[in-house]
Amino acid sequence: MLDELDKRILYFLQEDGRRSYSEIARILGVPESTVRVRVKKMLKNGIIRKFAALINPFKAGYEIVAVIAVDVEPNKVREVAEKLAELNEVDVLGIATGAHDIFMQVTVKSLRELEEFLLDKLGKIEGIKSTETSILTSVKKWGYARVF
Template sequence: MKPPARPGRAVLDRIDLSILEALTASGRMTYQALSERVGLSPRPCLERVKRLEQKGVIRGYAALIDPTSVGHDIIALAGITMRDPSAAARQRLERALCAHPSIVELQVVNGENDYVARIVAPTLASYEALTEAFLADPGFGIGRIHTTFVLKTLKSFDGYPVGDSRE
């Protein structure tokens, strides 16, 4: 699976922002309830939502699941540094990381690491096996994986803020 392309900055009016705030708070809201909340009739509200989806502003809808409830007792933030920064090695590594179900988030970053990945695993041993497999494959060109284990989550990611970002 390829990471989503970054859409250009969308031009959003007050109603679009209200729709995004409402759906961020409750993605299961009916169009009727959404239209009442933002002050539109249902049909124009539906058309706006569809337009926001087509533009890639709304990328999808999902349930937010507690990781430990589904067996992910280990949550790690892994800084990955390339030994071989060639384009071919990067492409192979990025495809493999994006395709792996335990890697739930992946960012290309600057600084000491080339990537930061959020990785979930049922046990420490399974996390170690996963990282060892990536390190052992010379085709990926990984030089180092620096792991920070999450001990307690104080605030989980529940979506991006929608408010007026033009400030």
């Protein structure tokens, strides 16, 4: 469970993942070793998955961000989700409740690449019954899980 200090450390790391432990410690009024130990513990426990750069795909040459809803044969949802999660184009994937079994966000460079992804990659995964694809025309917020 996260306490208030952990949440404050995460806040500063989410604002700038390059921020040093000593700077965070100074802001929070705690020893640098406290920040270092707590971050190490959050990494070990999977609270912090990894440190990575958040890129804007549109500025990096990717023109298509799509949300794809996937309907799957009964009893194959986990198996299909695991196969989909292995695909490089998939940014976010989750098993869902409601009208569709799986939702995923996919980023590709062009409509042609999206077509190839849908036909050549999804089309070869056994258990997928149907898909529904929505292309985002703009993105108003790029984010990540907030804990505060």
